[in-house]
Amino acid sequence: MTNLAVEMRGIVKRFPGVLANDHVDFELRAGEIHAVLGENGAGKSTLMSVLAGLYKAEAGTISVNGQSVNFNSPRDAIARGIGMIHQHFTLIASQTVTENILLGLDEPRFFLRLSEYDQRMATLGERFGLRVTPQAKVWQLSVGEQQRVEILKMLYRGVQVLIMDEPTAVLAPQEIEGLIQTLRAMASEGKSIIFISHKLNEVMNVADRVTVLRQGKVTAAGVQTAETSIPELARLMVGRSVVFNLDKKPQAPGEIVLQLENVSAHNDKGLSALKNLSLTVRAGEVVGVAGVAGNGQRELAEVITGLRPCLSGRVLVNGENVANRSPLTAIRKGVAHVPEDRNHVGSAPNLSLTDNMIMKSYRSSPLATGWSLNYAAARQRAETLKTDYAIIAPSVETQARLLSGGNLQRAILARELSAQPRLLIAMQPTRGLDVGAIEGVQRLLLTQREAGAAILLSSEELEELFALSDRIVVIYEGEIVGEVTDHDVEKIGLMMTGGRQKAKE
Amino acid sequence: MTTQKTLGLPFRIWIEPRLSVPAWLSPAISVGAIIVALLLGGVVIALVGGDPIATYWHIGKAAFGNLGVFSDTLVMATPLIFVGLACSLAFRMKLWNIGAEGQFYMGALGASAVILSGLVPESTPRPLTLFVMAIAGLLSGAAWGFLPGFLKARLKVNEIITTLMLNYIAIALVNFFVFAVWSEGGFQMSKTFPRTAWFPRLSDLSQQFPALRGLTTHLGLGLAILAVGVVWYILYRSRWGYEIRLLGDNPRAAEYAGINIVSNTVLVMMTSGALAGLAGMSEIAGVVHRLQTSISPGFGFTGIIIAWLAKLNPVAVIIVSILFGGLILAGREIQPAGVPRLIQGIILFMLIASDVLLRYQVKIERVK
Numbered sequence: 001m002t003n004l005a006v007e008m009r010g011i012v013k014r015f016p017g018v019l020a021n022d023h024v025d026f027e028l029r030a031g032e033i034h035a036v037l038g039e040n041g042a043g044k045s046t047l048m049s050v051l052a053g054l055y056k057a058e059a060g061t062i063s064v065n066g067q068s069v070n071f072n073s074p075r076d077a078i079a080r081g082i083g084m085i086h087q088h089f090t091l092i093a094s095q096t097v098t099e100n101i102l103l104g105l106d107e108p109r110f111f112l113r114l115s116e117y118d119q120r121m122a123t124l125g126e127r128f129g130l131r132v133t134p135q136a137k138v139w140q141l142s143v144g145e146q147q148r149v150e151i152l153k154m155l156y157r158g159v160q161v162l163i164m165d166e167p168t169a170v171l172a173p174q175e176i177e178g179l180i181q182t183l184r185a186m187a188s189e190g191k192s193i194i195f196i197s198h199k200l201n202e203v204m205n206v207a208d209r210v211t212v213l214r215q216g217k218v219t220a221a222g223v224q225t226a227e228t229s230i231p232e233l234a235r236l237m238v239g240r241s242v243v244f245n246l247d248k249k250p251q252a253p254g255e256i257v258l259q260l261e262n263v264s265a266h267n268d269k270g271l272s273a274l275k276n277l278s279l280t281v282r283a284g285e286v287v288g289v290a291g292v293a294g295n296g297q298r299e300l301a302e303v304i305t306g307l308r309p310c311l312s313g314r315v316l317v318n319g320e321n322v323a324n325r326s327p328l329t330a331i332r333k334g335v336a337h338v339p340e341d342r343n344h345v346g347s348a349p350n351l352s353l354t355d356n357m358i359m360k361s362y363r364s365s366p367l368a369t370g371w372s373l374n375y376a377a378a379r380q381r382a383e384t385l386k387t388d389y390a391i392i393a394p395s396v397e398t399q400a401r402l403l404s405g406g407n408l409q410r411a412i413l414a415r416e417l418s419a420q421p422r423l424l425i426a427m428q429p430t431r432g433l434d435v436g437a438i439e440g441v442q443r444l445l446l447t448q449r450e451a452g453a454a455i456l457l458s459s460e461e462l463e464e465l466f467a468l469s470d471r472i473v474v475i476y477e478g479e480i481v482g483e484v485t486d487h488d489v490e491k492i493g494l495m496m497t498g499g500r501q502k503a504k505e
Numbered sequence: 506m507t508t509q510k511t512l513g514l515p516f517r518i519w520i521e522p523r524l525s526v527p528a529w530l531s532p533a534i535s536v537g538a539i540i541v542a543l544l545l546g547g548v549v550i551a552l553v554g555g556d557p558i559a560t561y562w563h564i565g566k567a568a569f570g571n572l573g574v575f576s577d578t579l580v581m582a583t584p585l586i587f588v589g590l591a592c593s594l595a596f597r598m599k600l601w602n603i604g605a606e607g608q609f610y611m612g613a614l615g616a617s618a619v620i621l622s623g624l625v626p627e628s629t630p631r632p633l634t635l636f637v638m639a640i641a642g643l644l645s646g647a648a649w650g651f652l653p654g655f656l657k658a659r660l661k662v663n664e665i666i667t668t669l670m671l672n673y674i675a676i677a678l679v680n681f682f683v684f685a686v687w688s689e690g691g692f693q694m695s696k697t698f699p700r701t702a703w704f705p706r707l708s709d710l711s712q713q714f715p716a717l718r719g720l721t722t723h724l725g726l727g728l729a730i731l732a733v734g735v736v737w738y739i740l741y742r743s744r745w746g747y748e749i750r751l752l753g754d755n756p757r758a759a760e761y762a763g764i765n766i767v768s769n770t771v772l773v774m775m776t777s778g779a780l781a782g783l784a785g786m787s788e789i790a791g792v793v794h795r796l797q798t799s800i801s802p803g804f805g806f807t808g809i810i811i812a813w814l815a816k817l818n819p820v821a822v823i824i825v826s827i828l829f830g831g832l833i834l835a836g837r838e839i840q841p842a843g844v845p846r847l848i849q850g851i852i853l854f855m856l857i858a859s860d861v862l863l864r865y866q867v868k869i870e871r872v873k
Contacts, residue, residue, distance in 0.1 A: 055521065056519060056521065056868070072517070072519055073519075305761075307760065307761060326763065326765070327760060327761060327762070327763040328763030328764075328765075330763075331762075331763045337761070339761060344755070344757055344758075345757050345758055345761050346758065346761070347755070347758060348750075348751050348754040348755040348758045348759075349754065349755065350754045351750060351751065351754050355747070355750065355751070358747075359751065359758065359761075359762040360762060360763070362744060362747055363744065363763075368744055371743050371744055371745065372742055372743055372744070373742060373743060373744045373746070373747050375741075375742070
């Protein structure tokens with residue numbers, strides 16, 4: 001046997017109603033970047049949580065550097081050099097980078113001597129290409145920088161095996177590049193990295209080897225990425241061949257449904273987020289909004305749906321100005337909204353699937369009669385939507401927070417699309433979903449287009465915009481800087497980074 | 506392992522997050538928490554030199570031993586049901602109304618005012634008098650709920666602080682009226698209300714049914730149970746109840762669903778205040794029959810415990826209120842007098858602590 005950093009054998013982990021890991025074997029070599037690939041709910045995070053001491057497996061053994069171990073807490077795992085960085089960071093916003101890294105350690109013993117530690121953190125960061133200011137408070141940092149703090153935290157604890165749960169999901173493209181370089185630097189020092197992902201091209205790009213999980217079972221164990229291909233991995237992941245080309249039927253757009261005229265709005269911090277933005281979307285047309293995250297996409301959606309004040313200009317839906325009216329007005333005008341943040345805006349995590357399904361329709365017949373709400377009818381409706389939209393959940397009484405990302409997104413789409421909207425505002429509808437789920441969501445959007453809905457689609461995946469949109473507009477710092485109908489990636493890329501003049505010439 | 510602590514035991518214990526909560530677990534844990542609290546209370550009683558078993562037996566007898574004392578327990582439970590409902594409704598929306606005590610006092614003040622100011626003369630028929638009193642109590646309580654609700658909704662003022670502070674203002678206001686305006690011969694109480702302003706009691710029927718002789722249970726209990734029905738309908742069958750639950754779980758999602766946070770915050774606080782106000786009115790019309798100082802032995806605060814213990818379920822509020830009514834009643838006979846309060850405190854403490862068991866499960870495994 002070669003030099004194995006970690007060896008997991010026959011891991012079984014059961015959750016109520018689900019066999020999350022079914023006798024899973026996993027091998028990690030020292031100094032490699034190993035991707036764990038699988039759909040949402042395939043058991044990737046569970047398996048790694050077992051390795052990181054967060055969960056206890058019902059059966060199976062773990063050995064680290066050939067020695068059998070038994071972890072009762074993440075602390076035990078870190079003591080053996082295994083650390084995990086979760087999707088949601090565990091940092092204290094009001095403390096500095098250094099303070100966060102030292103948190104929970106036995107040092108410094110009494111006097112803080114922070115400046116000395118600041119220096120150590122800076123040196124450690126430099127070694128692995130992790131640029132952060134040790135004195136900065138965490139709330140001042142971007143998401144990418146916060147992730148670097150999390151990595152530093154693990155490095156400072158002397159971790160030899162670093163597990164990262166979907167680390168690129170929150171990052172901008174340039175930050176992803178930086179992260180990959182850091183991971184390579186760590187690997188070259190003999191550390192091993194486990195990289196949980198469901199993005200195929202990323203896995204091919206970053207990892208040395210890949211283990212694929214499907215429904216709690218291993219479908220490919222430690223395959224060299226050089227010896228496989230994206231379609232092959234996709235097949236292993238979803239159990240069937242995935243069609244990457246949707247057939248979008250050509251279709252003449254109808255009358256104007258949404259018209260924005262010189263709309264301006266602030267963001268949450270009171271800074272200008274939309275500047276004199278104008279835009280039209282017609283019935284049966286998908287208008288894609290391309291742009292780097294944070295350039296006003298969210299504010300755009302919120303102004304249209306009545307969630308954000310419109311400082312100037314008009315928002316016309318079917319010819320009527322809905323700017324600065326209530327969210328209810330937009331709902332009544334047939335505007336559906338798939339929000340960017342499905343956990344914090346799109347759903348009520350502790351309420352049942354049924355309660356989440358009726359959020360937009362509980363005011364009218366057949367669910368409401370006078371002041372009363374007919375819960376039997378609500379359940380009935382939820383059952384129907386659950387079947388129609390293939391939402392996988394134990395029952396309609398299941399709490400929304402227990403649904404996997406893909407299923408929650410499907411539930412939100414089911415709610416929004418079943419209202420037969422005239423206008424659909426879809427924000428990042430496939431972000432964080434796996435290949436199979438993405439395809440399903442994209443098909444649902446195209447069905448709406450065929451049914452004559454006007455769709456405004458915002459996505460960070462250019463491929464997705466190309467596949468679905470009739471027109472693509474590019475948003476940069478709250479302005480529409482250009483429109484493209486051909487699929488010229490380079491032109492869009494330039495405009496996304498502010499190259500307006502060049503693109504126009 | 507360096508950090509593994511087996512403590513030399515033949516088994517290992519650890520806790521894990523729960524993914525789903527079976528329906529029976531929540532009531533089972535509540536009952537378990539009460540049992541543990543009573544055991545701990547027993548230890549305390551033993552420490553102060555009492556006999557725990559005899560003490561509990563005595564409490565049981567003094568609260569539920571015969572029809573007479575049970576009737577007194579129900580009288581004690583009546584205001585508790587109202588305030589328990591008031592807290593349950595507000596807590597559902599995660600509005601922490603801890604001002605039920607003040608709203609109770611305001612309800613009592615409002616209900617008394619219509620009698621003592623001469624607005625409702627003595628010749629008015631009893632049902633009408635009581636109806637007007639109830640409306641006055643309800644509105645006064647609602648007004649006391651409106652203030653913190655409005656401040657919270659419009660200016661984001663923390664309702665915990667405002668409701669708490671308004672308690673003291675309400676109590677002082679009642680004292681002012683008792684001493685300065687309606688004082689009966691300089692005593693700290695008003696004159697007794699005319700009979701038309703009294704809730705009918707079961708003992709009023711003793712001429713037809715001799716068995717009811719001396720039973721003090723009054724119409725307020727009926728009103729309280731009616732209120733349970735109304736709150737149950739609001740929470741489980743109405744559109745508004747759905748909005749309250751959605752707002753409580755995720756205000757941003759509620760806003761996204763077109764629900765108005767501002768108006769609902771004010772409305773829920775007002776309804777909560779109205780229920781607590783009714784408790785004050787019921788106590789005035791059913792038990793005290795006049796306005797005086799110290800009309801509440803902390804009913805409003807006990808309401809918080811009751812709402813929590815009942816897991817914000819209006820039907821469970823009845824059961825818990827009767828339990829606590831008995832504890833307060835029998836507590837008067839227990840020395841030292843602090844013991845029943847201490848037991849209440851331990852129950853609340855256990856209950857809040859037991860919530861952990863709803864979210865996590867404890868696993869025990871034999872060490873191989």
